Amino acid sequence: MFVIQSGASISRYRLCGKLRNFFFISSSAYSKMVKQGPRPLVICGPSGSGKSTLLKRLFKEFPETFGFSVSHTTRKPRPGEEDGIHYHFVSVDEMQAAIERNEFLETATFSGNMYGTSKRAVQSVQAMGKVCVLDIEIEGVKQIKNSDLNPLLVFIKPPSIEELEKRLRGRKTETEESLQKRLNTAKVEIEYGSIPGNFHIIIHNLQVKKAYEELRDFVVKELETQREEGTFVNLKRCENDLDSS
Numbered sequence: 333m334f335v336i337q338s339g340a341s342i343s344r345y346r347l348c349g350k351l352r353n354f355f356f357i358s359s360s361a362y363s364k365m366v367k368q369g370p371r372p373l374v375i376c377g378p379s380g381s382g383k384s385t386l387l388k389r390l391f392k393e394f395p396e397t398f399g400f401s402v403s404h405t406t407r408k409p410r411p412g413e414e415d416g417i418h419y420h421f422v423s424v425d426e427m428q429a430a431i432e433r434n435e436f437l438e439t440a441t442f443s444g445n446m447y448g449t450s451k452r453a454v455q456s457v458q459a460m461g462k463v464c465v466l467d468i469e470i471e472g473v474k475q476i477k478n479s480d481l482n483p484l485l486v487f488i489k490p491p492s493i494e495e496l497e498k499r500l501r502g503r504k505t506e507t508e509e510s511l512q513k514r515l516n517t518a519k520v521e522i523e524y525g526s527i528p529g530n531f532h533i534i535i536h537n538l539q540v541k542k543a544y545e546e547l548r549d550f551v552v553k554e555l556e557t558q559r560e561e562g563t564f565v566n567l568k569r570c571e572n573d574l575d576s577s
């Protein structure tokens with residue numbers, strides 16, 4: 333979707349390329365269209381269950397389809413994480429001020445840090461006509477379920493708590509304290525995620541390749557259905573070297 337804003341004029345028109353036709357539409361019509369764009373994709377699962385690993389593959393195979401909702405967090409960046417790409421890294425004061433300004437669709441405290449999905453994070457992906465991907469924990473999922481986002485809800489389930497611990501330790505990103513907090517929360521999350529109806533699909537992440545294929549097939553099928561119903565979805569695949577990450 334192409335977006336053109338005409339500066340300060342009262343009636344702002346946006347040029348929108350939907351179904352390869354161009355229409356001039358008003359802001360309110362544009363908002364409606366954004367709502368009618370592809371459904372966002374919510375990925376939830378205990379810390380260490382493999383959400384980022386699977387999403388990395390999805391973004392790699394479909395480089396033009398998805399856009400990541402960059403959350404805010406008060407946790408410190410890990411080595412390799414970049415501000416504005418992996419998260420917006422903010423202080424507690426900044427986060428609280430943004431909450432007071434009503435900037436978030438949902439917020440949660442996880443393992444002693446605050447996290448939140450801003451309205452802007454989702455809108456900026458949707459304005460590009462892409463499927464907005466939210467990687468969030470269960471308290472956030474509950475809030476999103478009460479919004480009008482209407483997302484596809486995917487739960488990533490680890491084989492066991494023992495295997496989760498092994499994977500988290502192997503990642504070498506957590507202190508012992510943070511690791512224990514994450515493992516304690518994982519039990520509650522697995523319980524919630526396993527209740528029928530809480531998610532559209534539960535993916536057991538035993539082998540990455542199999543889990544990825546299950547995720548991809550579910551998402552592609554859903555997006556194809558949306559496309560048949562008239563929603564613009566670009567499902568162009570990149571065939572190169574998909575197993576390498």
Ligand SMILES: Nc1ncnc2c1ncn2[C@@H]1O[C@H](COP(=O)(O)OP(=O)(O)OP(=O)(O)O)[C@@H](O)[C@H]1O
Binds near residue numbers: 377380503538540
């Ligand atoms: N099926 C799997 N088998 C073995 N190791 C895996 C598997 N899936 C992911 N991992 C590894 O487990 C670790 C945790 O995975 P990942 O970082 O993707 O989890 P996450 O759910 O995104 O965690 P967080 O919520 O903390 O960001 C990583 O080191 C990853 O390489």
Ligand SMILES: Nc1nc2c(ncn2[C@@H]2O[C@H](COP(=O)(O)O)[C@@H](O)[C@H]2O)c(=O)[nH]1
Binds near residue numbers: 377378407472
């Ligand atoms: N409710 C929300 N949860 C979020 C958000 N961004 C990330 N998360 C979840 O937090 C945990 C920990 O993430 P980590 O990067 O510190 O390992 C994980 O379950 C994420 O899914 C958010 O905006 N809202």
